[in-house]
Amino acid sequence: MELLMQQLFNGLTIGSVYALVALGLTLVYGILHIPNFAHGALYMVGGYITLIMMTEAGLHYILAMVVSICVVGLLSVLMERLVFYPLRHSPPIQDKVAAIGILLFLEALAQFIWGADYRQMSTPFGQVVEVFGLTLTLQRILIVFAAIAVMILLYWFLKKTFTGRTIIAMAQNREGAQLVGINTHKVAILTFFIAGALAAIGASLTSPINLVFPGMGHLVILKAFVIIIIGGMGSIPGAILGGYILGFTESLGATYLSADYKDIIAFVLLILILSIKPQGIFSKGGV
């Protein structure tokens, strides 16, 4: 029972991070209609910036995270301006190839600047606490609460503010958005910023319990793709629900099946859910 509770909490922790990353991916998919493979690189850069800000600039973990959010958000916007915007009239395959190109470029760049080593990130929230008989680190609790807070904030922004709703409007009907007077270029910039910020938050939260290295985005981005396919491409509740479904399945699977197969679970889940609901759990655009 205690093991089960512990694993459920682990699932909640990784699920929260998956959900954050998948949310960024699904938002960009909604307006660009291409899978942005480079999203994994943003996640990786997010981890590095936080780490470097702590080790080199001596910033507090939370402050380092704020810097990372801004830097990766801007990097994401730069990506849109320099690569996706000029390609907006090109066939989608060119965007996809470009996205993979950015991913490889950023990874090589990270390796060039910071080296190929696996690095550890310290955290001021390393204490172990007992909650309901479970032994948890404060960092894991932080991950869950911070991620949920970010998701609530994002949901409020998208649902309740005019600026947020422009993102939804553009995802649901691009020309319709133009016809009500929305500047779709600005919406694209805003969306990329948010996606980058979410990737940076996800990476910064999880790095103290994982490791920082140039390839850290690979598995995460593959899983985020699985999540948004499961949840329905472009769907926001789908990304959140999909993130948690994967988080729970993985942590329970690792305990009760085998830890070696943990990373395969995502793909088995993908095949299972798509064979039952080919459109994903939610259809596109639902918020």
Next chain:
Amino acid sequence: MLKIDGVSAKYGKYLSIKDINIDVVEGEIVVLLGANGAGKSTTFKTISGLLKATSGKILFNDVPIHQTAPEKIVQMGIVQCAEDRKLFPYMNVEQNLMMGGYIHRKRKAQLKQSLNDVFELFPILYEKRNEAAGLLSGGQQQMLAIGRAYMAKPKLMLLDEPSIGLAPLIVEQMFESIKNINQEGTTILLAEQNAFAALSIAKKGYVFENGQIALQGTADELLSNQEVRKAYIGA
């Protein structure tokens, strides 16, 4: 108010409209007639800036707008209600309407007033205000599209075939509503295949054929024109 001066536009290499000249005077209802594929929607897209004119000029109150971005054109006061409606299908009716008022988002009181006006104009939209736009019937979606355009408080409203696919009774209501909107001071450019209904509320009209204007005149002239009667009214 709106002056289209020798405008041509293409999709890719294909020239879709050629040398279009249209004049809309403030306060009028002007109708664009023509069979499917004649170039009415292309003309609307070009006015709204969704498609760029390859030659010619478009002036709105003497300001050139043929190079202007779509959202700027909306801010200037030209709002289009497109043929395929271009609603936000997963937003509910009220959210769609509020998005229609996007350019007035800072003026909360005005938005509320406009929302009430739309609900008064189309009471069914009030009943369905919490339903997703994509789940409405064709006629309701059309009302929502017009309502959404109305929320922007345009000076000039472009209505692209608002009666398409609607039952005759609803078509009649639709034209009644369009007349009301016009009487409140909105100038209207209306594309229609339903020539008789359109001309009966319009001041003047243009007849499109193969991407060009084949005929133009006052509503009465067009209504009594033999070719128009044969082609579009079936009399």
